[in-house]
Amino acid sequence: MALRDRPLSPHLQIYRPQLTSVLSIFHRLTGVFLVSGAALLCLWLLSAAAGPEYYAWSQWFLTSWVGYALLAAWSYCLFYHLCNGIRHLFWDMGLGFSLRATYASGVLMVLASLGLTALSWGIGLAYYCTQ
Amino acid sequence: MSIQTPLARVRYLGSAKEGSNHWWWQRLTAIMLIPLTLWFVASIWWLVVGGATYEAFQDWLSGPVAAILMLLLIGAMFYHLKLGLQVVVEDYVHNKTLKWAILIKLNIGCVVGAVAAIYSTIAVAFGG
Numbered sequence: 001m002a003l004r005d006r007p008l009s010p011h012l013q014i015y016r017p018q019l020t021s022v023l024s025i026f027h028r029l030t031g032v033f034l035v036s037g038a039a040l041l042c043l044w045l046l047s048a049a050a051g052p053e054y055y056a057w058s059q060w061f062l063t064s065w066v067g068y069a070l071l072a073a074w075s076y077c078l079f080y081h082l083c084n085g086i087r088h089l090f091w092d093m094g095l096g097f098s099l100r101a102t103y104a105s106g107v108l109m110v111l112a113s114l115g116l117t118a119l120s121w122g123i124g125l126a127y128y129c130t131q
Numbered sequence: 132m133s134i135q136t137p138l139a140r141v142r143y144l145g146s147a148k149e150g151s152n153h154w155w156w157q158r159l160t161a162i163m164l165i166p167l168t169l170w171f172v173a174s175i176w177w178l179v180v181g182g183a184t185y186e187a188f189q190d191w192l193s194g195p196v197a198a199i200l201m202l203l204l205i206g207a208m209f210y211h212l213k214l215g216l217q218v219v220v221e222d223y224v225h226n227k228t229l230k231w232a233i234l235i236k237l238n239i240g241c242v243v244g245a246v247a248a249i250y251s252t253i254a255v256a257f258g259g
Contacts, residue, residue, distance in 0.1 A: 038209065120173075
């Protein structure tokens, strides 16, 4: 049986963006982006297993301008995916499904992810300064 | 006309019970990853920004707490990642052959990545 292209339901670009849909899309985007972080974690551990000279190279990369930019992006995406993931877990328990609660948790989630990113970088910088 | 029965046609395309298994493990690994990633972020700050030497790094990863948490993080993260990317592929790749090709590569890639990370962790933990 030949598979033909079936008509698709209206997709993303048809709808006016809402907070709920935009946050949902970014949950997926941050998740996909975090995969590159997992790949780097692998390389980081591999470099450590390969010996001090390789470990020094990955430390150099991570503390370079590019490395810090990547760490900044990953840290925010991680906290976003983490906070929205917790929001999803509440939904899985059947909590917070009303329109009001969904918007409130969405705003709260964005604020929490920004706050956690700022907090972690604040602690990191404070630690760096005391070194 | 096909001589296949309707049951034979839908078999092995993914059954309902596997769907709930996928859903369940995505949640289970998500819950595990909450404390694990927080620990990981804190560790990264200390190791990278703090500029830990190779000896300090080895010292840290040879401790039972760090080694066990790192192995758990690798396992939960790669399984969570595999489940998540699988759904993305299934949603957007409509060509059947291409979809299976990507899913096979994804699964193999996740196993390779996880094994490499687990091996490295153990190698460093037991003295490289």
